[in-house]
Structures are given as C-alpha cells and as structure tokens.
Amino acid sequence: MTDTVKYVLDETHIPKHWYNIMADLPAPPPPVLHPGTKQPVGPDDLAPLFPMALIAQEVSTEREIEIPEPVREIYKQWRPSPLFRARRLEKALQTPAKIYYKYEGVSPAGSHKPNTAVAQAFYNKEAGIKKITTETGAGQWGSSLAFAGALFGIEIKVWMVRVSYNQKPYRRALMETYGATCIPSPSSETQSGKAVLAQNKDHPGSLGIAISEAVEVAATHDDTKYALGSVLNHVLTHQTVVGQEALLQLEMAGDYPDVLVGCTGGGSNFAGLAFPFIGAQLRGGKKVRVVAVEPAACPSLTRGKYAYDFGDTGHLTPLVKMHTLGSTFTPPGFHAGGLRYHGMAPLVSHCKELGLLEAVAYHQKECFAAGVQFARTEGILPAPEANHAVKGAIDEALRCKKEGKSQVILFNLCGHGHFDMQAYMDYFAGKLVDQNYDEAELAMALAGLPAAA
Numbered sequence: 001m002t003d004t005v006k007y008v009l010d011e012t013h014i015p016k017h018w019y020n021i022m023a024d025l026p027a028p029p030p031p032v033l034h035p036g037t038k039q040p041v042g043p044d045d046l047a048p049l050f051p052m053a054l055i056a057q058e059v060s061t062e063r064e065i066e067i068p069e070p071v072r073e074i075y076k077q078w079r080p081s082p083l084f085r086a087r088r089l090e091k092a093l094q095t096p097a098k099i100y101y102k103y104e105g106v107s108p109a110g111s112h113k114p115n116t117a118v119a120q121a122f123y124n125k126e127a128g129i130k131k132i133t134t135e136t137g138a139g140q141w142g143s144s145l146a147f148a149g150a151l152f153g154i155e156i157k158v159w160m161v162r163v164s165y166n167q168k169p170y171r172r173a174l175m176e177t178y179g180a181t182c183i184p185s186p187s188s189e190t191q192s193g194k195a196v197l198a199q200n201k202d203h204p205g206s207l208g209i210a211i212s213e214a215v216e217v218a219a220t221h222d223d224t225k226y227a228l229g230s231v232l233n234h235v236l237t238h239q240t241v242v243g244q245e246a247l248l249q250l251e252m253a254g255d256y257p258d259v260l261v262g263c264t265g266g267g268s269n270f271a272g273l274a275f276p277f278i279g280a281q282l283r284g285g286k287k288v289r290v291v292a293v294e295p296a297a298c299p300s301l302t303r304g305k306y307a308y309d310f311g312d313t314g315h316l317t318p319l320v321k322m323h324t325l326g327s328t329f330t331p332p333g334f335h336a337g338g339l340r341y342h343g344m345a346p347l348v349s350h351c352k353e354l355g356l357l358e359a360v361a362y363h364q365k366e367c368f369a370a371g372v373q374f375a376r377t378e379g380i381l382p383a384p385e386a387n388h389a390v391k392g393a394i395d396e397a398l399r400c401k402k403e404g405k406s407q408v409i410l411f412n413l414c415g416h417g418h419f420d421m422q423a424y425m426d427y428f429a430g431k432l433v434d435q436n437y438d439e440a441e442l443a444m445a446l447a448g449l450p451a452a453a
C-alpha cells in the first residue's frame, strides 16, 4: 500500500480541556519579573493588557483547563484536524521510518493560530472588551485574530512587520476582508514606532518592535486589550488541542511516536503538538525525542542565551526568562516571517533546560527544497515556516534509513503556504539567499540584556 492514509476523528473527540504542562514539570519555570522592581509580577501588573481569565490561565498550575463550550462550537468548523501518514513521502525517501503529520492548515486562516485566537477573542468578549491590538509577522496571526474578532464583534488592529507587509499583500487583504485594520510597523502612530523610525526611517521592522507598538496602544486605552499569538503560557496551552488529538489518532493507527518535530518561531505550534506527549512521558509514559526546528537566520534556541529579557524591542513588557537573541536583535528579512522573533516561549526554553527537548537550525533554501519535495509527494504546499518542520522530519527519516530503524516520526504541518507563493516563485527563480544573522549585531544585542535579579 502506497497511498497516503488519513486518520479522522469526529467532533465528539474535540478535546474538552486544554492541557497545562505546568502541572507535570519537575520544577516550575522561573517567575516573570517586573522590569523596574525585579520582583515577580502579579495579576494586577498584567491587567491593563489581558482579561483576567487569560491572566489566570497564564499562572495556572491545573493540569486541565476547561475549553468553554462556545469555543468548542467554533473549533468544530475545522477540528479535529486530520492526521496523515505520509506514505508517498516515505517511499520517495526510501526510509523504513513511518512519517505522520498533523495538518493545521485546515483552519479558516490556514494555520494553527485560530486555536488560540478564538479562545482569546472569547475571553476578551466576556470581559466587555471592544478592541484588541496585536502584531503580526508573516500575517498568519493577524489574519487569525481578525477572523476571531469578526466572530465575536471585536475591533482588531494589527501592526504588521514592514518587510512582510511589503512581501505579503494578500495576508493584509485577508485581514481587511475579516474587517480588521492592518498597518506596517514601525509606524508613526506610537512612541515606540517613532523612536525606531527616528534612527532608521527605512527600518524593515521586527516582531519585537511591532509588539511594542501594539502593547503601547493597549496599555494607554481602557477599552482596548492586547493579544499575543505565541510565546505566552496561555497561548501554548490553547494549542495543546493539536497534540491531544494526535495522541488519539495515533492510537487509531496503532502507533506511538519515537520522534516529534515542529518548527519554532515563538514556540506555540511546536508546544501544542509536543506538550501532551512530554506530559505523558513525565507521568511515566513512553519517552519521546522532541526536536524543535528553527531558522539559522534567527536561532534563539541554538544560539541564544537563556536569560531574562524583554518580550519587545521598546521594553514595555515584563522580563521573562527565555532563550533570547536580545530584544534589539533584528533578524535578516528571510521568508519565514513567522519565525523572526528574538526570543522563545519561556515554557519551551525551560523544557530545553530540563533536557526534555533538543533543537536544530536550518537555512531557508534547504527548507524550501524539503517543502517542494513534500508538495510533490503529499500534495499539500506548506507555509515557509512549516517547511522547517518538514525538513526536520525528512532528516529524521533519512537518519532512520541510515541506521536501518523503522521509527515513528510525527511532525506538525502547522499551516499551508497559499499566501506565500511569492516566496516559492523566488525560490524557483534562484533568488533566495541563505542569510546569516550579523554576529556583531547579536553580540551587541546580547550585551544589552537587562540586568536581572
């Protein structure tokens, strides 16, 4: 049998709870600190930015957090997402390994991001919030929150990293179709944006800068809150519907993964797939190797420092301990815009320190080559970010071939690339270059890390 196999669950299998890995970790992650006092932040410090229900989830140590029924109702449109066995890819690679992938591109916005966007919009609506500000890199998060805002009648304003704003006009068009406003960052609408433009009026932007702009506006308006599409504990927790469903689907297939692979920008799709499996392992279940794949041009887990840092460039956020390249680091403008963040989710960073996961970095051309091989065998065209996971999974399958091992590999195909065709056209035209980050800039950004308690 060589055909691709699809494992489908019905809507009764949509998880009833999000899984919170905090309950199973052998040691808690270091606390989030107030940048002024260097003392742990309390719920009140975060209240200007987030509704209380999400702050409670951010600090929760409960293993299961109930998914509200209205959120599950919306999830029904695309969840449970399918799990596929990539038999044609296995055959092309002539590997004895079994390759499975969980496909999150079936959501309306085309990625895993609506899993948390819908939840966040729900809790903001419950709290009477009228407007949410946010940032977006490639536009996946902005369009996901725009979709969720449309469902709950909340106004969404998105600061989009300028280099992506110019590269990906169709993502912006999608946000506007959903009724959101999208402007390029750095912008002259905020103090943070103006400060960056004063130094360099052609600044390409970064997620760190766009976050500052969105946070600044939320912090200074009572009816406005802020939403983040990755990094934070509650966001990672919302994404665990992915891994929980995958556990059930692999049970249907009669398999259990030896290796999990995911791409990492801020860490949410990776954690969403991996945390339920890591949790099972921590509770005495089977050990899995967990591989985070990041871009060589923005390698926070493999080249960053595990240190307290700001989440944004303008230094408006609290200090979190994470693998970071420094909050002033501006990665080169490569095509996986969703992976251009200077830091890594504190929970993913903490798991790396605990030895629960490993990380590798790849350049963009080898990732596009993997994505093209995937499209030509499996038919689905991955987002440039997802190509990193495809590359990671292919390399694991080739390792299995070399070692003669029939291991089970599961990766997260976190989104499709239908809005990223310019990147594929550039790849085919030989226009993509493998950019390295600037060593001197990294050293400078790391030297500028805040002194922490």
Ligand SMILES: *Cc1c(COP(=O)(O)O)cnc(C)c1O
Pocket: 111, 112, 113, 140, 141, 229, 230, 231, 263, 264, 265, 266, 267, 268, 269, 270, 338, 339, 383, 385, 386, 414, 415, 416
């Ligand atoms: C946003 C995004 C990413 C990066 O964010 P994570 O929080 O690391 O998941 C990766 N892939 C896709 C398709 C995205 O939209």
